Amino acid sequence: MSVQERKERERAGRERLIVATARELAEQQGWDAVTTRRLAERIEYSQPVLYSHFRGKREIIGAVALEGAAEMAAALRASASAADGPHARVVTLARVYLDFAARNPAVYDAMFLLDGGLAFAQEDTPEPLKDAFAALLESLGEVAGDGVHPGLFTEVFWAALHGLATLTRAGRLPPGDAERRVELLVDRLAVV
Numbered sequence: 001m002s003v004q005e006r007k008e009r010e011r012a013g014r015e016r017l018i019v020a021t022a023r024e025l026a027e028q029q030g031w032d033a034v035t036t037r038r039l040a041e042r043i044e045y046s047q048p049v050l051y052s053h054f055r056g057k058r059e060i061i062g063a064v065a066l067e068g069a070a071e072m073a074a075a076l077r078a079s080a081s082a083a084d085g086p087h088a089r090v091v092t093l094a095r096v097y098l099d100f101a102a103r104n105p106a107v108y109d110a111m112f113l114l115d116g117g118l119a120f121a122q123e124d125t126p127e128p129l130k131d132a133f134a135a136l137l138e139s140l141g142e143v144a145g146d147g148v149h150p151g152l153f154t155e156v157f158w159a160a161l162h163g164l165a166t167l168t169r170a171g172r173l174p175p176g177d178a179e180r181r182v183e184l185l186v187d188r189l190a191v192v
Helices: 003-029 036-043 047-053 057-082 086-103 105-112 127-143 150-169 175-189
Strands: none
Touching (some): 057 127
């Protein structure tokens, strides 16, 4: 292995450590607790080392968001492959999406609520974000209904899931009706 390859591997390892530590700290204490000073202390590197990888907290949030999008896409695809039939696929997809949001609140915030400097629904949208949307589209496109553009349907269904996730987490919706909400969403929107 060349010296350059070793340095690149070490740099990639430091970036993974920074992102993992930021994610862990955010999940434990919220994004306000994630500062370059605290990250530097936790990973035992100087703040200039952090800045050599990320220009600041915004880019770290973006990196966490991209990692989360890849994880969400994998979870959605795994759920779709395990379900039998379009209705079961969409119900399972909705449950997995909502479960991901509930289990990973800081990552979900990084993906959809915080400014990580990422472009959505544009040409320069990073691949992990496009892939997460594609994972939704793969199951939802088949239940969009006649004359409804599958991408547009997926956006509306995703918006409904996002609303359920954020309102539930904020305590605005009673938790006892979560399953009924999923069934109602699928039964009213999906054409099966």
